[in-house]
Amino acid sequence: MALLGSLVQISRRSYLCGNQLPRRVLWTTAFQESLAGTVAYHRSYILLHTHQPTSEYPSKFHSPLQRALLLKTARWGGVVNFSYSPDQPCHPGYSGLGDTQPEAYSATAFSACGRIELPEVSTANLDDVAETLQTHADTNSPSPAHAEERDSRTLHLYVCTHGARDCRCGDTGGAVYEALRSEVGYWWEASDMLGVTTSVNASAIGRYAANILVYPHGDWLGIVRPGDVPVVLDEILARHDVTKEYHASLSPLCPKFWRGRMGLAKDEQLALFSPTS
Numbered sequence: 289m290a291l292l293g294s295l296v297q298i299s300r301r302s303y304l305c306g307n308q309l310p311r312r313v314l315w316t317t318a319f320q321e322s323l324a325g326t327v328a329y330h331r332s333y334i335l336l337h338t339h340q341p342t343s344e345y346p347s348k349f350h351s352p353l354q355r356a357l358l359l360k361t362a363r364w365g366g367v368v369n370f371s372y373s374p375d376q377p378c379h380p381g382y383s384g385l386g387d388t389q390p391e392a393y394s395a396t397a398f399s400a401c402g403r404i405e406l407p408e409v410s411t412a413n414l415d416d417v418a419e420t421l422q423t424h425a426d427t428n429s430p431s432p433a434h435a436e437e438r439d440s441r442t443l444h445l446y447v448c449t450h451g452a453r454d455c456r457c458g459d460t461g462g463a464v465y466e467a468l469r470s471e472v473g474y475w476w477e478a479s480d481m482l483g484v485t486t487s488v489n490a491s492a493i494g495r496y497a498a499n500i501l502v503y504p505h506g507d508w509l510g511i512v513r514p515g516d517v518p519v520v521l522d523e524i525l526a527r528h529d530v531t532k533e534y535h536a537s538l539s540p541l542c543p544k545f546w547r548g549r550m551g552l553a554k555d556e557q558l559a560l561f562s563p564t565s
Contacts, residue, residue: 323496324540324561327508327548331365331400332425333501336393336409338370338385339378341449353391353411360418364425371396371446379408396444398503399425400534400551403442443528445472446501460513464498467517496547504534506550507541520545 336354351370358368370385381392395406395417404424409417447465496510502524512520523542531538540546540561548557 323510323545323547325548325554325557326496326510327550327552327557328367329365329551329553330367331551332361332367332397332421333399333503333506333550334361334366334368334395334397334421335371335446336368336395337376337378337382338372338393339382340385341372349385351385351391353393353409353414356411356414357409357418360414361421364422366421366425377407379410381410397421397424398444398506398550400506400536401425401427402504402533403444443524443532444503445524446503448497448499461498463514464500464512464517467514468500468521471517471521499547500545502541503550504532505538505541506534508547508549509542509545510547512545516545 334357336351336357354368354370358366360366361368376396377394379392379394381390382394383392390411392408392410395409397404397406399421401424404420406417406420445468447461447468449461449465498510498512500509500512500520501507502509505527509520520542527538527541534550536549536551536556537560540549543561546561548554549560552560
C-alpha cells in the first residue's frame with residue numbers, strides 16, 4: 289500500500305459485464321504512461337463500411353473477404369477492420385456483416401499520404417484493391433482512377449463500441465462515442481468548424497477502452513472517459529488547425545492518452561513519447 293500511495297491520480301473502477309463478476313481495475317499515472325507503444329505497427333488502416341452499428345456486432349463473426357484482404361495487405365503493413373456511421377456510404381450489394389455470399393463493401397483507408405475512398409471491395413476486384421492500397425501506402429502519387437480521393441482537411445474520429453467482444457468498449461466506448469457526437473455538434477454550430485465529421489464506430493481495436501483513433505494524423509488514444517472528451521477534442525482540433533496532414537515526427541497528440549501513431553514501430557513510439565513524459 290505504501291508503494292501505491294506514492295503514485296498520483298489513483299482511482300478505482302469496477303466493470304460488470306452481463307452475468308460476469310465485477311473486475312477491479314487500478315488506474316494510475318504510471319499505467320497511463322504505459323499506454324505509449326501499444327499501437328501495432330501499421331502503414332494503412334482500412335475500414336470496410338457496414339450499415340450495422342458495431343455495438344450490435346456479435347462477439348465473433350467470420351468474414352472471408354476481410355480475411356482475404358488482410359492476408360494481402362498485412363505483409364506490407366495493412367490493417368483491415370469494420371466501421372459504421374450513419375453518414376458513410378455502404379456498397380449497394382452489401383447484404384450483411386461477415387459470412388454472406390457474395391460479400392461487397394465500400395471502404396475508407398488512411399496512410400501517410402492521406403485518405404482514400406474505395407467504392408467497391410469484393411472478391412471480384414480484391415487483387416486490384418490490394419494493389420491500390422499498397423500504392424497509396426507506398427507513395428504520394430495519385431491513386432488509380434477507380435479510387436476516389438477525398439478532401440484531406442476532413443478530420444475523422446473512430447471509437448470502438450464493440451460491446452459483445454469487450455464490455456468496456458460497449459460501456460465506456462459507447463459513452464465516449466455519444467459524447468464526441470454531442471461535442472462535435474457543438475463545435476460545428478458554435479464556431480462553424482469545417483472538416484470535422486461525427487465520430488465513427490470501429491470494432492476490435494484492442495483494450496484500453498475507450499479508444500479514439502484520429503485520422504488522417506494516425507494517432508491512437510486510450511483510456512478516454514466521457515468527461516475527458518471536451519479537452520481531448522480541443523487538443524485534436526488545435527493540432528488539426530496547425531496541420532491537416534500526417535507527420536510522423538510531430539509530438540504525441542494528447543500525451544496523457546496517447547497510445548501511438550500509424551507508421552511508427554513500438555520503439556519509435558516510445559522514443560517520440562519520452563520527451564513529453
